[in-house]
Amino acid sequence: MTPYSLAFYLDVVTTGTVLGARPTDSPDRVSTVLGSSFAENAFGAGAMWRDYGLAEFFWDRASADHPWSGHHFTLQVHRLAYRDRTLVNDELRARYGRFTPRLRFAKLRRLLERRGVPLLEIPEIPVNAPYFRTFWQPDSRVAVSVIGTYGEYSTPDNLRVGDVYSIQAPLNR
Numbered sequence: 394m395t396p397y398s399l400a401f402y403l404d405v406v407t408t409g410t411v412l413g414a415r416p417t418d419s420p421d422r423v424s425t426v427l428g429s430s431f432a433e434n435a436f437g438a439g440a441m442w443r444d445y446g447l448a449e450f451f452w453d454r455a456s457a458d459h460p461w462s463g464h465h466f467t468l469q470v471h472r473l474a475y476r477d478r479t480l481v482n483d484e485l486r487a488r489y490g491r492f493t494p495r496l497r498f499a500k501l502r503r504l505l506e507r508r509g510v511p512l513l514e515i516p517e518i519p520v521n522a523p524y525f526r527t528f529w530q531p532d533s534r535v536a537v538s539v540i541g542t543y544g545e546y547s548t549p550d551n552l553r554v555g556d557v558y559s560i561q562a563p564l565n566r
Contacts (some may be wrong), residue, residue: 397490402501402560405468407510409533409562411448412484416562417463423450428484446480447472447492468560470496474551496557498528498539505530512537525558534563 405411414426420443431443438457443450448468452461472480474494481492502512512528526541538558
């Protein structure tokens with residue numbers, strides 16, 4: 394993995410932001426940071442997300458008369474295995490350079506621990522267990538989903554056991 398793309402993941406897990414965009418930021422603020430190239434998806438008037446390729450930001454609101462409230466973001470790291478250069482938008486590429494198709498969890502965890510940023514396993518999350526394992530960083534409230542074992546649905550996109558599947562913030566515990 395290039396040190397630049399790895400630096401991106403270290404920054405996200407440490408800060409709980411994507412280039413400074415927080416999960417609670419408005420759609421306009423996120424677009425200011427990540428650019429105007431996104432796909433927008435809505436569920437009626439109450440939920441919306443913007444897909445920037447690697448990063449997705451989600452919002453909700455009580456009604457069409459209310460402003461959007463940031464809910465969370467997810468880095469769909471597994472998408473990089475498709476080797477589609479358009480998944481990493483210009484803003485991320487300008488800051489961090491080339492992204493490799495897979496992110497090894499052991500390497501990410503080791504580098505975070507050297508910085509004093511531990512990742513703790515959450516064994517009580519039964520969703521998709523044992524195929525996926527979930528870790529979190531308590532200070533930034535970031536969750537990291539990792540391929541835990543081989544299974545019918547556990548190794549999508551040519552990923553291997555120990556590869557990061559996604560990164561999400563915030564995780565409320």
